[in-house]
Amino acid sequence: MWAMSGWESQLLETGFLGIFLCPLWTLSRLPQHTPTSRIVLWGFRWLIFRIMLGAGLIKIRGDRCWRDLTCMDFHYEAILIVSGNLSFLNWLTMVPSLACFDDATLGFLFPSGPGSLKDRVLQMQREIRGARPKPRFGSVVRRAANVSLGILLAWLSVPVVLNLLSSRQVMNTHFNSLHIVNTYGAFGSITKERTEVILQGTASPNASAPDAVWEDYEFKCKPGDPSRRPCLISPYHYRLDWLMWFAAFQTYEHNDWILHLAGKLLASDAEALSLLAHNPFASRPPPRWVRGEHYRYKFSRPGGRHAAEGKWWVRKRIGAYFPPLSLEELRPYFRDRGWPLPQPL
Incomplete structure (x- = not known):
């Protein structure tokens, strides 16, 4: 996937951010002392923002390209759309969208009751509310990794933001060798008939x-x-x-x-x-x-x-x-x- 661009890069970026949702030292279903980082959540929100904004911007650019045959990159993209089954995009876009909801909104999806996973999460939240937990080696390493991730995403987002503000946006492309902060946009043109x-x-x-x-x-x-x-x-x-x-x-x-x-x-x-x-x-x-x-x-x-x-x-x-x-x-x-x-x- 690292050699791909466009929608494959969306899969790559989503998977890359998902790595940081997992704790470093345990495979426990509900590990303690390793709450989900807000940096990772905002990373997913920044991703879904670019997906949604790009989906709108590329419509404007696509309509312009249909009238201007010099937009060869767009026509190549349109050809690729015809030879693929892109229904996975719908599921892939749902994943970062989940980061836009809080626990209270999604809580009804999980069973409640004594001993349930939901009840254990609520108990953990009550215990740490207002308390200052003792620093642990794993927590320190995890916090350092998350901060490093935030700095990396901010640095890689600079050319992306400049591109989105430009009057000649380049969509479905990457601006760095890591391919993890990109611009996206499905369907370059919507027909009127x-x-x-x-x-x-x-x-x-x-x-x-x-x-x-x-x-x-x-x-x-x-x-x-x-x-x-x-x-x-x-x-x-x-x-x-x-x-x-x-x-x-x-x-x-x-x-x-x-x-x-x-x-x-x-x-x-x-x-x-x-x-x-x-x-x-x-x-x-x-x-x-x-x-x-x-x-x-x-x-x-x-x-x-x-x-x-x-x-x-x-x-x-x-x-x-x-x-x-x-x-x-x-x-x-x-x-x-x-x-x-x-x-x-």
Whole structure:
């Protein structure tokens, strides 16, 4: 991880601070005389502050970069986003956020009662309140380590603060060889419109026939059927739904994997279908043709006509994303790329 940058550095910094939460000489679940250092807690708070601030700043910079193609570092970052499953970021961001809550706020999460861990902590707090504990060797070493950590974080934060105050912030980067105080920012641009690729299949022998009935495949969470309520998936997300969202920004020539998926659907591949929420051909033979349609989605207005009809979304067709394809037409495409040929059931 030390050779990484961006989100991997966020993992590195979080783990580095976590080291100083542990006592030096004991593995006890509740060690005495080693309270959590306020320096470490403020280190976590400084980390979550930079994460949240950077997430907002990079939106401004990202919108500027989409209009200015000279921001090559941003475009490289955007490409990296497409090839990764970044749901771990949600969990990773929760960890330093915990340092923003005190014991009274989080106490309800732990069982109470005689002999419980919570009761022992409260007892220890009552014993040391107002008292001056006798200096111990371990406590002195720990205090020296924490003070050294605070000085190190303050020194490494100087270029980070200067960068955040600059009109040309550099996000998702590090400013020192230790990679433990960095700038972060997820998603450099938020689009103003929501476009989606809707995959459809038909059993008609002629895909261009006016009476051909095209039926939608439904994904587990991304918008599809306008009447389906948006789902809540944080802090987890579905990788295929995620990639379909990015595919809608470009063309299928930039996302040849979507034709691979179309071939799997034409063969009713069980593994591919397990990633979907609804297969319209579940109890029938596989479709003869599969196509991709490009739609623009908007939320229906509360109290409007579409909302009254039970629709969460209003969608408008933009055009074809990829033309109707049969399994036979895709076989040479699969073969040229060395992909296993899908076998229909």
